[in-house]
Amino acid sequence: MGYVTLSQVTKRFGGVTAVDRLDVEVDQGECLAMLGPSGCGKTTTLRMVAGFEDIDEGEIRVGDRVLSSKRGNYYLPPEKRNFGMVFQAFAVWPHLTVLENVAFPLRIRRLPAAEIEQRTREALTHTNLLGVAHSRPDDLSGGGKQRVALARALAIRPDVMLLDEPLSSLDPHFREEMRFEIKDLQRRFGFSILYVTHDQSEAMALSDRILVMRAGVVQQVGAPTEVYRNPANRFVFAFVGLSSFLRVRLGEGGPAVDGADLPAGLCPPLPAELSGAPQAVLATRPSEVDFVAEGGLRGVVRRRSYLGEMVDYQVEVGGQDVRVQKTRHEPGPAPGEACGLLLRAARWYAADESD
Amino acid sequence: MSAAAPRFGTAQVLFGLAVGILVIFVAVPVLLIFFNAFWVNGAFNVADVLKVLRQKDTYEALLNSLVLASGVTVTGTIVGTFFAWLVTRTDLPFKGAMKVLFLVPFMLPSFIGALAWKMLLSPRSGYINRFFQEVLGFDGPVFDIYTYGGIIGVETMYLFPFVFIQVCGALERMDPTLEESARISGADLFTITRRITIPLVLPSILSGALLIMLYSMAHFGTVAVLGIEAGIYNIPTLIYEKIHQSAGSFDSIRTGTVLATVLVVTAAFILWLQNRVLSRGRYQIIAGKSFRPTELKLRGLRYPLLAFCLAYIAFTIVLPTVTIFLVGGLKTYGLPLAAENFTWGNYRHILFEWQLTRDAIWNSITLGLAAALITMFAGVIISYVIVKMKVRGKGILEFLGMLPFSVPGSVIALGVILAWSGKFGVNLYNTVWIILVAYIARYMAFSLKANSAALEQVHDSLVEAARASGATMWQALRDVVVPLVRPGMLAAFFLIFLPALRELTVSVLLYGPTSRTIGVAIYTLNEDGETVYSAALAGIALVIIVTGEVVIKRFFKTASGS
Ligand SMILES: Nc1ncnc2c1ncn2[C@@H]1O[C@H](COP(=O)(O)OP(=O)(O)O)[C@@H](O)[C@H]1O
Ligand SMILES: [Mg+2]
Secondary structure (H helix, E strand, C coil): CCCEEEEEEEEEECCEEEEEEEEEEECCCCEEEEECCCCCCHHHHHHHHHCCCCCCEEEEEECCEEEEECCCCEECCHHHCCCEEECCCCCCCCCCCHHHHHHHHHHHCCCCHHHHHHHHHHHHHHCCCHHHCCCCHHHCCHHHHHHHHHHHHHHCCCCEEEEECCCCCCCHHHHHHHHHHHHHHHHHHCCEEEEEECCHHHHHHHCCEEEEEECCEEEEEECHHHHHHCCCCHHHHHHCCCCEEEEEEEECCEEEECCECCCCCCCCCCCHHHCCCCEEEEEECHHHEEEECCCCEEEEEEEEEEECCEEEEEEEECCEEEEEEEECCCCCCCCCCEEEEEECCCEEEECCCCC | CCCCCCCCCHHHHHHHHHHHHHHHHHHHHHHHHHHHHHEECCEECHHHHHHHHHCHHHHHHHHHHHHHHHHHHHHHHHHHHHHHHHHHHECCCCHHHHHHHHHHHHHCCHHHHHHHHHHHHCCCCCHHHHHHHHHCCCCCCCCCCCCHHHHHHHHHHHHCHHHHHHHHHHHHHECHHHHHHHHHCCCCHHHHHHHHHHHHHHHHHHHHHHHHHHHHHCCCHHHHHHHHHHCCCCHHHHHHHHHHHCCCCHHHHHHHHHHHHHHHHHHHHHHHHHHHHHHHHCCCCECCCCCCCCCECCHHHHHHHHHHHHHHHHHHHHHHHHHHHHHHCECCCCCCCCHHHECCHHHHHHHHHCHHHHHHHHHHHHHHHHHHHHHHHHHHHHHHHHHHCCCCCHHHHHHHHHHHHHCCHHHHHHHHHHHHECCCCCECCCCHHHHHHHHHHHHHHHHHHHHHHHHHHCCHHHHHHHHHCCCCHHHHHHHHHHHHHHHHHHHHHHHHHHHHHCCCCCHHHHCCCCCCCHHHHHHHHHHCCCHHHHHHHHHHHHHHHHHHHHHHHHHHHHHHHC
8 A cells, every 4th residue: 555646647738648547656755756758747747746736537645635636526735735845946935044945834834933943953954054044045056955945845844755856957966965865864754755857867876666657658667676677668678778779570580680690599589479570679788788709699890989987889780770888898899890799688679660 | 359459449449439429428418417506606516506405496396206206106016016916927817918908008108198187187177077067967176187196196007017017027937836835835825925926026026116216206298297287396397497487597507407416316326226126136036947837716806807907908098098089189179079079180280281290290200210320329339348348447438338327318408408508619409409419318228228138148259259260350240249239239229219209308308499309299289278289299199109119019020030
């Protein structure tokens, strides 16, 4: 039984279905990342949970409390939902000091002054803001402002935190640091997190489970390793991690790549649902392809780039490109050289229009 | 750019030109006013200035200016803020159209509005008052427009858009998540409005309010039309009275310069205050991509409020405009508004027969074009030096560049009289040229604003890239800078041309027998009791102004669309 439960949640804007029958549960103390390209409906989902958008179908609950329900014709406004929320553009109030920003939700709740003082102090302490409590947010860096937003969300001691791309307005260098801070806070206070991002590495690093979305439809929900190792479809494969896709013809004599040798037994067995299809794609990750001098899938190295610790090869195989990554200590062929490729963990997917 | 060039080059020429224009057109007239106010019989004399200020008519005018401007500021701010909130934050029907309608008063010259209201509400002959007496049987006149309340009311109708525009802009650009984060913090809409929204748009409200104040302080037309009857003078109308009635005697000029000094100082203070409000309070509340903020559902109040807005527009825009056209078509002023009393004769007379009005129309159009062209080019040169060049002594230029913003029309006019009536070898008095000189000073601020905004957008690296490609400074200016600032120059042109068409405050102090402008002609005809001709000319002016506005909006739309 999940703590935050979304069932069959749907949202339409005019003719566009921004979120389509979404089902997901988040446990107490769990962090669920919603991952997907821009415009796929992540923010809309979060805003429905927060109560800024009403739902067109389905139901949203926290514990046994209903927040939005189409069938029950019920909608609880955001100010009554008791969530902490952090927005991409910070949304800290420039006319109030850091302290006043953080105390705002507590003053609204008319808590006793001593408690406001104590809770504000606690939130500021945990976000390392005590030193700038009396500054204005505009005097702080992007990271500082986002800390204020976080502290303000923490102050009410919510049991669910909604974070909408909280790190994407920050300098890359701050992002990692903030990631750990958010994780630390969660460990300390034990709230659940719904975390929206389009950055797969952020989702991997932070979350207990990842929900991958595309055009309003859930593609897969699972632990980061599960989603990475066992992508439910080609979209998920491409979205989480680096990938190359090889068009393969499926004929009488087994799989074949145009203009290149594909030795039998190099690729994994064809799943049953693809047998009989005229062609399919073979998906590989650059880190899971090995070079061999003899045999293997034959190709020619077109480009070699050094990415610091890693070396990236672009290998042309019968007119298609396969990316390979090796550490700089491993030997590899030079540009122009012919080579063989072994695919360690390739997966089959159905070909689509683009192939 | 040219800091390293020791020669006397392009930069120095431009700098000299910029300083020269501002000194001759703006600084000298203002300095002459101060000089005349404080320098009596070869000595600096403050006591005399105080004596002038203690005269009954002077301090009453000062007080009136203050009372009227404060009143208009308060009412205009309330009206402007309320309508701005209504069209940006609620689900009022036809919000887009309403927003455009609320900006229409900006197009209409307020002294023409005042004229219309006088025809409707003057105690003796106002049509509405007569309707109440003759049809509804009231004993005496019900309304009196010749009062403080009447003047404040009429000015409010035409000045509230200053606040309306500012607040609309702030509310529209404001990041909606600023309010949403308050909502998720537990605050209801009322609390959010009070503790988040209003504080965040307060700088915009205040800055709009100060603009109303500035404008109203220095405004001649409405007070001249509605106040003089009841003996209500403000600073600009008293300056007019002094200069005109006493035929340029030394004493009246002195009183004029003292009043003008007070006006300049007040205007400068208001502008300084506005700058402070804006620089201290301009929060970074603008977000990148965000959808529309949540609208307040008016529910049952939706249509009543729409009706209220429409009634307001009907009452403040349609009614006066219709009145002007109808009265302009009457055979004699005072006749009932019935079909048999109307004639096209007045309009024909004004447009084709009467030299005075034909001159006025011609003068206004040519003055507007000339002032707009000259000021546009002068403005682009000055702005270029201020925004882009690194030359020694730029501080002086920046100070001079601020000057046009804080010099009200009546002050310019008075200064121009002092400078160009022969005392320094050139006598332009009673010619259109003196009005042109005054317009250049009067509208320099508009040109500087539009041109420097355009120039700020032209990044230095664009010019540097052109120079690196081998272009000389002149070639870089011609091929890179000028094409990029052309929209700013065009904007400056129209920002000057349209207001100049309907200008009254300056030209009323400067006109001679053949150099009336449209505004002056309307005003003097009205003064002389030629009410129907005055109204007919006002009607024609409205047609010219509105056509101009519409054509130019079209033109800009297609220009920016392509
Ligand atoms: N208020 C709205 N009105 C109309 N369309 C909207 C609105 N909010 C979101 N959308 C549309 O819904 C889709 C999903 O948007 P969003 O949830 O913001 O995507 P994401 O956060 O994943 O980038 C987009 O196509 C967007 O244009
Ligand atoms: Mg989003």
